[in-house]
Amino acid sequence: MIDNAMKELEDWVGNNHTELADWAKDARSLTEEFKAGDLSEDEYKELMEDLKRSKKISDAADALAVRSKAVELIDNIITSAGVIL
Amino acid sequence: MKHLLILLVAVMSLSGCSTLTDAWDYYDMARFDNNEYMLANKVRTQANLGARKCGTPEVNQEVSRLWETTLELKNYAQSMEKNDETVTMTTELLEIVRGLDNRYNIDKKETSMTYCTRKFGNIEKNATIITNVIGKKPREW
Numbered sequence: 268m269i270d271n272a273m274k275e276l277e278d279w280v281g282n283n284h285t286e287l288a289d290w291a292k293d294a295r296s297l298t299e300e301f302k303a304g305d306l307s308e309d310e311y312k313e314l315m316e317d318l319k320r321s322k323k324i325s326d327a328a329d330a331l332a333v334r335s336k337a338v339e340l341i342d343n344i345i346t347s348a349g350v351i352l
Numbered sequence: 353m354k355h356l357l358i359l360l361v362a363v364m365s366l367s368g369c370s371t372l373t374d375a376w377d378y379y380d381m382a383r384f385d386n387n388e389y390m391l392a393n394k395v396r397t398q399a400n401l402g403a404r405k406c407g408t409p410e411v412n413q414e415v416s417r418l419w420e421t422t423l424e425l426k427n428y429a430q431s432m433e434k435n436d437e438t439v440t441m442t443t444e445l446l447e448i449v450r451g452l453d454n455r456y457n458i459d460k461k462e463t464s465m466t467y468c469t470r471k472f473g474n475i476e477k478n479a480t481i482i483t484n485v486i487g488k489k490p491r492e493w
Contacts, residue, residue: 269486273440277387281493282479284485293474297361299472300466304468305464305477307462307464307467308465308466310463310464310467313467314467314470314471314474315475316451317448317471318474320425320444320445320447320448321444321474321477321491322381323440323444324440324441324445324478324481324482325439325481327437327438327441327444328437328441328484328485329483330437331437331438331441331485331486331489332438332485333490334378334381335381335485335488335489336488337378337379338379338381338490339490341379341414342490342493344429
């Protein structure tokens with residue numbers, strides 16, 4: 268029940284920064300550039316680490332987007348009901 | 353009505369809880385803040401402009417500016433209460449920028465053009481995500 272509700276809220280809000288950013292695709296192209304000699308080994312390692320950090324940023328962004336939407340809707344409900352907290 | 357029910361159940365579960373106090377904590381979040389939004393947008397813009405300086409001597413100065421603004425953004429986000437998600441995002445972004453600053457201004461390592469454009473590109477992409485999501489924070493009453 269709770270899992271379904273969460274999924275529905277996420278779908279409804281329609282945010283998925285991780286998917287939109289496509290960090291996996293970036294990782295593949297970085298590997299190709301490293302193999303082609305366009306990046307040194309330490310540059311490549313650093314950029315791959317950055318992608319892990321980017322994934323964390325996207326996850327936090329998704330969580331914030333869902334929370335913001337939920338809070339905004341509650342605000343609207345409270346306002347509509349004419350209740351002052 | 354269906355959306356309202358979904359919302360109420362989701363808010364309770366998102367806070368990992370079942371108590372009203374936890375639900376209140378989830379609701380009680382840092383609201384939209386002009387300064388926070390402005391700093392995030394500034395990081396995005398500086399990353400965009402910095403990429404244009406890759407391969408030129410001016411890039412070091414661009415990196416310093418970017419480091420300073422990102423640090424300011426992280427510190428500002430941390431100074432606000434109930435701002436956990438933004439603190440996570442800005443802390444991770446600062447670590448990404450730290451690598452760039454270390455390479456150009458601390459270690460002064462030899463740096464490839466690909467690294468430079470990739471790094472600025474990644475920072476800009478993340479800063480865009482952060483700017484967009486911060487811009488959608490609920491407004492104050």
